[in-house]
Amino acid sequence: MHKELVSMVRSAADRLKPQLLTWRRHLHRFPETGMETEETQRYVREELKKMGYVPRKCGRAGLTALAGKGGGKVYLLRADMDALPLTEVSGEEFSSENPGKMHACGHDMHTAMLLGAAKILKEHEDLIEGQVKFMFESGEESDNGAEDMIVGGVLENPAVDAAQMIHVVTGIPVPAGRILIPPKGTVTTGSCTFRVTVTGKGGHASMPERCNDPLATVCRIRCGLEEIDISDADDGEGSVIAVGQIHGGKTHNIIPDAAMMEGTIRTKTTETMDLAMEGICRVAETAAEVYRTQARVEFPKFIPAMVVDGTILDSTEGYLRELLGEDAVRIPAGMQGGGSEDFAFVSVRVPSVTFILTSGNSEDGFDHPAHSPKARFDESSLPVGTAVHVYNAIRWLQDHRP
Ligand SMILES: [Zn+2]
Ligand SMILES: [Zn+2]
Incomplete structure (x- = not known):
């Protein structure tokens, strides 16, 4: 039934790959940390404007934009934009040019994927039966940037009904480009x-x-x-x-x-x-x-514990199977870490879901985990993340049209 939409979204995301790489590598080359992300914000804002958006500043260092024709439910897609205070020794040719700063948690990947989703959704705005809100956040690692954006009103005007984020993972023995689906309930401490x-x-x-x-x-x-x-x-x-x-x-x-x-x-x-x-x-x-x-x-x-909402999880898990088939897999019990994620601030306010995108198979030479100065990420996963953002937003809004 949704085959046409699946193939449209997947091929649009695949076609966008060179652009996704350009965005990601630019962000990777010029990382900024904490809430001091002026250049990154400027870059994201300009790219959104080129697509036809009217981006708005939100909180101290966040950006939002809206796609859709107005009215209906609102599905929020979130990316974080901040890097870590590390000196990069990954050996990538597009390594950091900002001394002592490095995108070692993959937030450059997140930002590029969300820009990709924004571009595809703008080009297919007629398919959005409601509104998609984009949340570009700074200070995830250090400053509770999500909380700052909530205080700044990111969940209001229009009010958000459901929210989603994706985090990449590298250095584990799983092929790149798979989506790992969490259990419902508490997923981070x-x-x-x-x-x-x-x-x-x-x-x-x-x-x-x-x-x-x-x-x-x-x-x-x-x-x-x-x-x-x-x-x-x-x-x-x-x-x-x-x-x-x-x-x-x-x-x-x-x-x-x-x-x-x-x-x-x-x-x-x-x-x-x-x-x-x-x-x-x-x-x-x-x-x-x-x-x-x-x-x-x-x-x-x-930072509160992150909660995955059972109802949204059930629907989005179905969408992911439509989109990715066997490449959407449940996280085996016990594979969760004890890390924190400040999207938790969103997850305790609106029904939310979070997915992990595998982006570095340790058996293919992506040996180092995130937060290591040697961490590398497999860019072949970028179109997958973009497609997941686009597809879930369109499908959830279809299923919740007024
Ligand atoms: Zn991190
Ligand atoms: Zn992170």
Whole structure:
């Protein structure tokens, strides 16, 4: 029934391959990090304008554009645009020309695929039975760029009904160009950074009774964290409270005035996250009381767990089988990592789905994983990602026409 649409979308995406490569390699050559992505935004904005869009700035460093004739439901497609603070040693001929910055997470691939989808959808706007909203985000790795765009209104005007993202993966022994379909429910852990700053009263180490010891406090807090029981919660098994750094003092015979520790919490639900956060505050307070110090607890960075909506997953899984047949496969249970993804901010607000696009078979020489300065990505997957964006948007809007 949808054969005609399938072949139109696949051949349009295949024909676009040289352009996808041009976009991707340009972005790869000139990576920018965090929210400081002015040149990248300018490039994406200009490319969208050439296609006939009126791109709008959203939040501090995001861009949006709309395809469709107005009215109907809204399907959001998202790409992130930021790179990592790494010095590239991948050996690619189009390696980074911005020192200390590299597209090592494949966000250049994401941006190119979404530009490709925007181009095809604009050329076939008559097929869109509703509206497609494009979300180009900065600061995924470091600054919760998705949250910033939500504050900036990306999910409103027109209100988004469903959302989708694709992340590439490299360095695994799977042929490139396959879509891995997640299970429904929680697919990444939520993560929260915590920082405890302890202030006391320093002095000579030979007279600890005259001091309020921040080092002793920090040690007691660290041990106390072991007793925070989050294992009772449904998802207790995957939950973690870990400390990554402790600092305090300069030499052996001075008790310092202050000390600090920083760590991370990983959980699958917000309820467990709340339990962990409360636990840390309680432990810190108790320890500070014992040593007559003050402990200030902060949670400077929080990303919720990403949720895949069962209803959207069911429909899009069907679309992917129409489009890709055997190349759309379910992720084997247990293959999920403990990483975070800030699209989670979208996924807890509107029904969302996320797919993984295999883009580097370790058996074909794509040996290094994302976030490695040696990471390389297989560009042959680009038309697949573009086609998935286009096809899912058109089909979902067809199935949800008013
Ligand atoms: Zn990353
Ligand atoms: Zn990423």
